[in-house]
Amino acid sequence: MSVSPLSPLVSASLARASGDPDWLAAARAAGLERYAKGGLPSRAEHLWRYTDPVRLVPGSAPSDPETRFGDLPPDFADGTFERASAYAIARDGVLLRAAVDPLIAHLGFLVEDLRAAAASRRALVEPRLFALRDTCDGAGGRFDDLAAALFTGGTFVHVPRGVTLDRPVRIAHRVGGGFAASRSLVVAEAQCTATVVIDLSSAAETDAGTLHETIEIHVGRGAELRVVFVQRLGDRATHAPVVRSRVERDGVLDTVTVALGGGLVKSLQTVELAEPGARANALGIVFADGRRHLDHHTFLDHAAPSTSSDLDYRAAVAGRSRSSFTGRLRIPAAGARSSAHQSNRNLVLADTARADAIPELEILTNDVSCSHAVATSPIDEEQLHFAMTRGLSPADARKLIVLGFFEPALEKIPPGMLADGVREVLERKLGAAS
């Protein structure tokens, strides 16, 4: 299948590259070449079974990013670092402003514009940027290549060895009505502990923009990193995130993925457990209403022995929406003595909604403990009955049950960081859906 207009993409890529160091400009060119050469992903693969990749192909070059963020979120506006160790605000993929709590600035952790860092901190950035493209079979690499060629900007987060950040790094990212490509890099060096919260929203509820973004996450030896993604885009937005992670010896990566918005979302998250003892915990909550099409794919690769993973994705579908979860779990011959568990639960709230699940296991060795489970059902009548006998209205009882269904993931969002905001959004949506 051909790729629609390539020439504007070429010139855009060249224009972007003009301000970049040579190595980055070369990487952009290579990305563009791979994007142009490769065909669209095969729909015979489960990864693309439920979403036509053609819908994600941009028809034009990225639009010029807005330079104003709009109203800042309240905890940014007051300018204190009570609840965050650093703030960053980004618009259409470009970092507009970033600030680190001055009291802990001496720890040396960085929250910066990625392209600036590529020039000024080459030793930190170059070995890691694009390094994860081919992990996990390069799944979905094509759109990753596009973002490599075109990205206008992004955030670089670097937590030095042994540093513990007691409060999260909070990034607010807002996109408008155009096509934006962004790329971020999160590096947790050995033995550090940190949390990063990325809050993605639309500038206006009616914005029909498209965001291609790639986020690369490196978890060093013994490091513990938690990354929380909260996506509450407008109903007409298209979002194609690729999140690639690699975890080294005894490192732990916790991800919490919350998807509440967007008209069309095709999310790909891969984790390579690259060294013994590495662990990944992945929680996901998806609430689909209206006519949303939310498609989440995860790929966990136990590339080293004695690695472990636990994945729990939960979706509630209402209205005429559709949620798809396709999860792949691989234990190659090199992954002996690994343990891997995957579960996907779907709550169907409307007759017109739809939930699809394909949890795949590929196990190439015998000394493992591995399982997966999927369940799809409406709200349990007995639970509903029980709540109503305690005096709750049917609508409140439903709300309570759905919020309870999501609570295990909501609990993992750091206190004061959006969890209440997410609950509020859910309650509002549930009020409208019931």
Added chain:
Amino acid sequence: MTPDNGPTPAETAAAERTASEARDIGGDYDRKYGFHDDESAYDFKSKKGLDHAIVEMISRYKKEPEWMRERRHAALDVFLAKPMPRWGNSKLLDDIDFANIHYYVRASERQGKTWEEVPEQVKKTFDRLGIPEAERKFLAGVTAQYESEVVYHSIREDLDKLGVVFTDMDTGLREHEEIVRRHWGTVIPSEDNKFSALNTAVWSGGSFVYVPKGVKVEIPLQAYFRINTENMGQFERTLIIADEGSQVHYIEGCTAPTYSSDSLHSAVVELIAMPGSKIRYTTIQNWSKNVYNLVTKRAVAHAGARVEWIDGNLGSKLTMKYPAVYLVGERAHAEILSVAFSGKDQHQDAGSKVVHVAPNTTSVVTSKSISKDGGRGTYRGLVKVHKGAKGAKVNVKCDALILDAASRSDTYPTMEVDEKKVAVEHEATVSKVGDEQLFFLMSRGLTEEEATLLIVNGFIEPFTKELPMEYAVELNRLIQLEMEGSVG
């Protein structure tokens, strides 16, 4: 070592006897099953390769009605137009050389009516497969497919009296053309996939079963299929219709001689369960390990009907088989129980499909897979609940046992739920033989090999207990044979 607790000479002798018997099960495979007939005795054998001329010849040779001849030709066009599937084991699929296959071989001109009339050479084959014994065991009827055509079948008189039709597909087409024409290809159209198109174009043999309203066939109907000529494809076509309120159990089992070059088996099996009826279809395939077994099996279950697929996969190089049930009538029920054993150089890509179309339909899928010596076992399944199938309940459970580090197990389940008031559950586990289980059994005096065999047999117990006695015994012996030398 405690000499005073050692085995007595009698015990040692008994153990040796058992061991030599166990060895015999595999040791005489060539002698028992791997024989070749003198092919020059065959009456008719098409040239290799596939084109409209071959299809025309098959149809004319069989003196088929016009509509069947047209369907064959149309299906051939579909087969030629459809690309090879790009999913599954593409590498093995791409190795199939369709030009190097005999599409039709006929062993003898005439069908034997009684055992005595069956040609001596054919008889010898069946003797080795134990068919006459099976008959002695009060089996309902024997339709044995020798090469591409049924040469012998007998139906017990009481079945005749009940009006049950149990015959080969070619005879079915001749004698019951109206029924066949109404139902044939309605469950699996030739356009369904490349291999159903191939089968429709060149089908030969298979069984035709019709059970009239309210008739309950108490004893299982059995058929044996054999591949004999090298490079010969078998394309049998089976159609089973259970009319309202009837019941039938059909058993298909396979053994095949060992040949060096590849052979293709691509059957189409259609089951139609009318309201309130029950069909159970039991298969154990043990094709030799150079056979491609690419089969389309599908059932339609009407209101209150029950369809059960009991599916065992031991042989073949590559099996791709996903028995399906379309639950189109209210309260229809599907049960799919399968076991797959993948040994060296084998890929068992098996699974199930249940499609819930009507309200209050239910299905239970249980899959057990064992991989050993680098074998690959794949469960590939689909659960689809259409809008309107309110109250549907689905339970899928897949367990895989991997016996060594070189082997592989995959689980690819797909669940599409388009309706709110349903309960869909899927669970899968992958594990090795548990150290604690082994320890427990070995502390009771079993050797590691015996303990492993016991655990494996226990693992597939839900399957074996659904089989008729003689099949359960045969399966356990086959598993024992496959397991030999698994510890060391």
